[in-house]
Amino acid sequence: MTAALRETLGVLAAMPGVRAALAATTSDGLPAATVAAIDVDADALAAFATAVLTRTRRANASAGYGDTRHLSLDAEHGRLFVATEGELALVVLAERDVAAGLVRVALQRALRNIQ
Amino acid sequence: MAADRVQAWKDELARDTSSAVFLPLVDALRRMGRLDEARRYALRGLEHHPHLAGAHDALARVMADLGDEAQARDEWQFALRLDAGHQASLRGLGFLAYKRRDLATAEQLLARALHANPSDDGLATALRRVRSELRGAEQPAAVETRAVPPRVIRRTAADEARRLFAPLLGDGDRTALLLDHDGLVLAGTYLDGDGRDVAEEIGAHLSGLAEEATRALEHLGLGRWQSMLVEAQHATVGLAPGLEGSVVMVAAARDTQVGLVRRMLSQACQRAATWMGVAA
Numbered sequence: 010m011t012a013a014l015r016e017t018l019g020v021l022a023a024m025p026g027v028r029a030a031l032a033a034t035t036s037d038g039l040p041a042a043t044v045a046a047i048d049v050d051a052d053a054l055a056a057f058a059t060a061v062l063t064r065t066r067r068a069n070a071s072a073g074y075g076d077t078r079h080l081s082l083d084a085e086h087g088r089l090f091v092a093t094e095g096e097l098a099l100v101v102l103a104e105r106d107v108a109a110g111l112v113r114v115a116l117q118r119a120l121r122n123i124q
Numbered sequence: 125m126a127a128d129r130v131q132a133w134k135d136e137l138a139r140d141t142s143s144a145v146f147l148p149l150v151d152a153l154r155r156m157g158r159l160d161e162a163r164r165y166a167l168r169g170l171e172h173h174p175h176l177a178g179a180h181d182a183l184a185r186v187m188a189d190l191g192d193e194a195q196a197r198d199e200w201q202f203a204l205r206l207d208a209g210h211q212a213s214l215r216g217l218g219f220l221a222y223k224r225r226d227l228a229t230a231e232q233l234l235a236r237a238l239h240a241n242p243s244d245d246g247l248a249t250a251l252r253r254v255r256s257e258l259r260g261a262e263q264p265a266a267v268e269t270r271a272v273p274p275r276v277i278r279r280t281a282a283d284e285a286r287r288l289f290a291p292l293l294g295d296g297d298r299t300a301l302l303l304d305h306d307g308l309v310l311a312g313t314y315l316d317g318d319g320r321d322v323a324e325e326i327g328a329h330l331s332g333l334a335e336e337a338t339r340a341l342e343h344l345g346l347g348r349w350q351s352m353l354v355e356a357q358h359a360t361v362g363l364a365p366g367l368e369g370s371v372v373m374v375a376a377a378r379d380t381q382v383g384l385v386r387r388m389l390s391q392a393c394q395r396a397a398t399w400m401g402v403a404a
Contacts, residue, residue: 071316079355083351086345
């Protein structure tokens with residue numbers, strides 16, 4: 010894990026309401042680096058986030074909508090955010106009442122920082 | 125705004141009745157569901173451009189949306205007489221053949237269309253699907269002799285399903301779709317940037333999504349999934365679970381506010397639930 014990536018994930022994980030921040034490669038769904046609360050299954054999170062991302066990417070490509078850049082999923086007890094550029098996906102798992110707009114901006118900034 | 129563009133094209137045609145802007149105008153009107161108007165402009169355009177394959181394609185698409193597949197087929201065949209490699213016409217005829225379960229013809233036409241534009245991923249997906257079904261079709265004769273309801277009744281039901289979300293979508297670049305738990309299209313349309321309905325391809329890519337999300341989110345302790353927003357380069361897409369494992373999707377041009385897409389999604393879910401209750 011590079012220092013820049015570690016620092017980036019640390020910043021994301023320190024946001025109020027965020028339970029996990031990880032970087033994963035979209036081709037295999039494996040986490041490359043993780044900063045997460047102890048009760049979060051980072052492997053499962055990375056696998057699920059990248060799988061959903063891959064499906065929606067293909068669907069968007071079929072529809073001619075271009076590259077998929079950001080994804081957010083609302084569930085009963087939490088929210089999932091994914092920002093992607095090329096093969097890299099940054100994933101954030103957060104509480105239900107997290108400030109979604111702030112997370113979105115932070116993810117976009119984080120992607121720029123580590124490119 | 126789409127409405128402004130439509131008016132500009134109409135103005136242009138009023139100034140110059142032979143202008144080629146009838147092509148995007150017809151397409152825009154068709155996508156808005158204003159099919160009678162689209163047909164009028166397509167016919168007027170054809171009067172001035174009878175030897176333009178694209179003009180016949182434009183009318184064919186409108187007729188296909190109106191449910192008049194016979195005239196749509198005639199127009200696409202005429203377009204191919206003018207331009208044997210006209211990709212949109214090959215594609216249109218291919219999808220008509222697929223709809224009537226003439227898989228061999230569909231495969232042939234879609235393959236020719238893909239040959240004309242090998243970079244068309246959506247078409248490649250459709251062709252793979254047709255070929256897969258073709259391999260699995262053990263008794264094609266049985267399909268042909270299967271009893272079907274009267275044509276007019278099928279058309280009405282199909283139109284109703286296709287237009288399920290039309291009242292929600294307004295006149296912008298928006299589209300909506302309802303998929304069953306296997307990713308098969310139940311209702312609505314899903315249009316790409318060229319106005320082509322890619323609903324079946326989208327469904328194929330998203331089949332099993334609801335189940336996968338349910339399993340994974342349960343494992344992660346997040347409970348049921350409620351909605352998803354996906355921002356792509358040219359569109360924002362919203363998805364939400366519907367009744368019986370179905371998935372509701374809406375998409376809007378990228379400049380549409382994300383909050384508005386979320387609202388459209390919520391309304392589409394309500395409409396889909398009502399429709400499925402009635403349809404059941």
